[in-house]
Amino acid sequence: MIATQIEPMTALAQLQESKPDRVTIVLLSGDLDKAMAAFIIATGAAAMGMRVTMFFTFWGLNTIRRRGARSSAKDWLRRMFGLLNRGGADTLPLSRFHFGMQTVMKQNRMPGVPELMQTALELDVRFIACTTTMGLMGITKDTLIDGIDQFAGVTTYLAEAKQGSVNLFI
Amino acid sequence: MIATQIEPMTALAQLQESKPDRVTIVLLSGDLDKAMAAFIIATGAAAMGMRVTMFFTFWGLNTIRRRGARSSAKDWLRRMFGLLNRGGADTLPLSRFHFGMQTVMKQNRMPGVPELMQTALELDVRFIACTTTMGLMGITKDTLIDGIDQFAGVTTYLAEAKQGSVNLFI
Amino acid sequence: MIATQIEPMTALAQLQESKPDRVTIVLLSGDLDKAMAAFIIATGAAAMGMRVTMFFTFWGLNTIRRRGARSSAKDWLRRMFGLLNRGGADTLPLSRFHFGMQTVMKQNRMPGVPELMQTALELDVRFIACTTTMGLMGITKDTLIDGIDQFAGVTTYLAEAKQGSVNLFI
Numbered sequence: 445m446i447a448t449q450i451e452p453m454t455a456l457a458q459l460q461e462s463k464p465d466r467v468t469i470v471l472l473s474g475d476l477d478k479a480m481a482a483f484i485i486a487t488g489a490a491a492m493g494m495r496v497t498m499f500f501t502f503w504g505l506n507t508i509r510r511r512g513a514r515s516s517a518k519d520w521l522r523r524m525f526g527l528l529n530r531g532g533a534d535t536l537p538l539s540r541f542h543f544g545m546q547t548v549m550k551q552n553r554m555p556g557v558p559e560l561m562q563t564a565l566e567l568d569v570r571f572i573a574c575t576t577t578m579g580l581m582g583i584t585k586d587t588l589i590d591g592i593d594q595f596a597g598v599t600t601y602l603a604e605a606k607q608g609s610v611n612l613f614i
Numbered sequence: 615m616i617a618t619q620i621e622p623m624t625a626l627a628q629l630q631e632s633k634p635d636r637v638t639i640v641l642l643s644g645d646l647d648k649a650m651a652a653f654i655i656a657t658g659a660a661a662m663g664m665r666v667t668m669f670f671t672f673w674g675l676n677t678i679r680r681r682g683a684r685s686s687a688k689d690w691l692r693r694m695f696g697l698l699n700r701g702g703a704d705t706l707p708l709s710r711f712h713f714g715m716q717t718v719m720k721q722n723r724m725p726g727v728p729e730l731m732q733t734a735l736e737l738d739v740r741f742i743a744c745t746t747t748m749g750l751m752g753i754t755k756d757t758l759i760d761g762i763d764q765f766a767g768v769t770t771y772l773a774e775a776k777q778g779s780v781n782l783f784i
Numbered sequence: 785m786i787a788t789q790i791e792p793m794t795a796l797a798q799l800q801e802s803k804p805d806r807v808t809i810v811l812l813s814g815d816l817d818k819a820m821a822a823f824i825i826a827t828g829a830a831a832m833g834m835r836v837t838m839f840f841t842f843w844g845l846n847t848i849r850r851r852g853a854r855s856s857a858k859d860w861l862r863r864m865f866g867l868l869n870r871g872g873a874d875t876l877p878l879s880r881f882h883f884g885m886q887t888v889m890k891q892n893r894m895p896g897v898p899e900l901m902q903t904a905l906e907l908d909v910r911f912i913a914c915t916t917t918m919g920l921m922g923i924t925k926d927t928l929i930d931g932i933d934q935f936a937g938v939t940t941y942l943a944e945a946k947q948g949s950v951n952l953f954i
Contacts, residue, residue, distance in 0.1 A: 465946045470782070472651055477842045481812055481953075484916065488938035494946070502647045548920055576654065580718055598658035605780045606635045606664070610945045612810075612953040613651075613782040640952070642821055672817045746824065750888055768828035775950045776805045776834070783821075783952040 465494040466608040470601065473614055474503025476557065482614045483560035489610070490567035497608075498564070499601045501574035504614075505581055507557065508571060508589050565591045572596050635664040636778040640771065643784055644673025646727065652784045653730035659780070660737035667778075668734070669771045671744035674784075675751055677727065678741060678759050735761045742766050805834040806948040810941065813954055814843025816897065822954045823900035829950070830907035837948075838904070839941045841914035844954075845921055847897065848911060848929050905931045912936050 467489040471482045482498065490496045500508050549556060555563070565571070572594045578584070585595065594600065605611045637659040641652045652668065660666045670678050719726060725733070735741070742764045748754070755765065764770065775781045807829040811822045822838065830836045840848050889896060895903070905911070910933045918924070918935075925935065934940065945951045 467942075470651070472648065478812065481810070481841060484938050485942070489942050492939065492942060494942070501651060548922070552919060554916075554920065576724075579722060580724065582718070598654050599662065602637075602655070602659050602662060602664070602780070608780070610942070610948070610951050611780050611782065612951065613784050614953050640821070642818065671821060746894075749892060750894065752888070768824050769832065772807075772825070772829050772832060772834070772950070778950070781950050781952065783954050 465489075465610075466604065467494050467496045467610045468499065468601065468605045468608045468612070469496070470499045470501060470613045471504030471507065472502045474506045478614050479504070479507050479557050480560065482612075483557060483564055485612065486569050487560055487563045487567060490564065490569050494610075496564075496567075496569040497572060497601075497604045498569060499572045499574060501577045502581065505573060505578060505583050505588075507561070508573065508592065509583065509587055510589050561589075570594070572600060574598075574601075635659075635662075635780075636774065637664050637666045637780045638669065638771065638775045638778045638782070639666070640669045640671060640783045641674030641677065642672045644676045648784050649674070649677050649727050650730065652782075653727060653734055655782065656739050657730055657733045657737060660734065660739050664780075666734075666737075666739040667742060667771075667774045668739060669742045669744060671747045672751065675743060675748060675753050675758075677731070678743065678762065679753065679757055680759050731759075740764070742770060744768075744771075805829075805832075805950075806944065807834050807836045807950045808839065808941065808945045808948045808952070809836070810839045810841060810953045811844030811847065812842045814846045818954050819844070819847050819897050820900065822952075823897060823904055825952065826909050827900055827903045827907060830904065830909050834950075836904075836907075836909040837912060837941075837944045838909060839912045839914060841917045842921065845913060845918060845923050845928075847901070848913065848932065849923065849927055850929050901929075910934070912940060914938075914941075 467486070469482050469486055471479065473479065482504075486496050486498055548554075570593045571591060573585075573588060573592050574597065575595050576597050578595075637656070639652050639656055641649065643649065652674075656666050656668055718724075740763045741761060743755075743758060743762050744767065745765050746767050748765075755762075807826070809822050809826055811819065813819065822844075826836050826838055888894075911931060912934045913925075913928060913932050914937065915935050916937050
């Protein structure tokens with residue numbers, strides 16, 4: 445009888461284990477405040493032992509571009525788009541006022557996006573760059589930072605997200 | 615004894631079946647890039663066999679308006695609002711630069727929002743139009759595309775979302 | 785034998801009970817339409833018996849500022865930022881046209897953000913103000929409305945969200 449009573453508990457434990465606390469964040473926005481929020485949540489969750497995957501798409505790809513890296517796209521239109529849409533985590537605009545916030549952050553010694561991103565990488569947050577929109581944005585692999593885990597599309601994102609307990613679109 | 619050992623597994627299977635992989639997407643934004651992201655995720659999930667529900671509200675309702683359809687709202691203010699806020703999936707603005715992206719998409723034969731939306735409908739993605747905000751936006755049923763499954767409010771959305779494994783707000 | 789067959793069901797019921805229907809909403813945006821959507825979902829979910837937690841961060845903090853309250857930040861930069869970035873749920877801008885919507889809402893007797901927020905508080909929606917960004921935005925506790933349940937950071941949010949069935953970032 446003890447065996448049969450333990451059985452369902454073991455099965456339940458396995459079920460719960462098969463759904464560990466996973467966090468996925470799609471970062472579409474290139475705004476400084478939204479990128480900050482995304483990385484604060486990502487690093488916070490990773491520090492709490494959760495498995496975190498960030499999926500960078502559209503303007504969010506700017507966050508993971510190397511500073512000053514130029515588009516190496518072959519055709520002039522994509523190259524021009526890449527030039528206009530400059531990258532690097534330290535050049536993101538704010539969704540509203542840019543005024544003041546950056547200065548306040550420095551005065552209060554708050555980590556900015558580049559520092560948060562570094563922490564995320566150190567805490568093994570997985571970075572996935574969206575291949576579908578990279579082409580669209582004139583962004584090539586050689587212009588992205590080191591530490592990108594995967595170049596993939598929506599299927600890879602969904603396979604992770606459906607196991608996730610917290611899935612955010614930012 | 616075999617029966618009792620099978621029992622919990624069956625119950626677990628039932629539990630897992632009662633929580634199938636469902637995706638819900640609230641599309642509030644009327645920006646081209648965000649609508650594209652929403653439909654790429656929706657069609658991707660549906661192609662993977664997930665049950666997908668899209669809930670269109672506020673500017674997201676523009677995505678599912680028939681091209682060139684005019685508001686048939688009775689009062690002048692709503693009608694005017696409907697005119698200013700023109701609909702149709704092929705007239706969505708971009709959250710940042712409009713320049714280039716549409717051309718790059720065509721050059722690379724990427725599907726646009728109208729094509730993605732058509733695929734979504736073919737893959738049985740459920741479309742729900744938010745009745746609360748339709749009134750607010752001066753949008754009437756007769757100006758929306760065919761294939762809307764339901765005209766409903768927040769309760770219908772939440773009933774689906776609480777069964778969902780991936781719930782996004784875009 | 786009956787006992788062993790009931791056992792897994794009880795265990796399953798406990799598992800389901802340990803994951804009640806919880807909703808978390810991060811409100812980063814200060815746009816009227818997005819704040820409305822957030823509060824419509826929050827009040828709808830609370831009315832359906834779900835446990836709802838709203839986490840106000842960045843511009844979303846403006847929603848829960850007392851009308852006309854001035855920043856009491858000591859340093860001039862934060863104070864200036866607080867002045868520029870005026871608070872109060874009735875002064876939120878719209879993410880697109882401001883024109884018309886407010887008037888249409890009044891004509892149709894739709895509740896605005898202040899009314900929805902009041903209903904949310906009455907339905908025991910929990911309000912958490914993000915301490916990390918309060919400092920950044922030059923917002924102090926004494927300038928926020930009454931009824932804030934907690935002043936906390938990302939860890940508190942994640943602890944709730946990982947129990948949630950619907951977690952939205954707005």
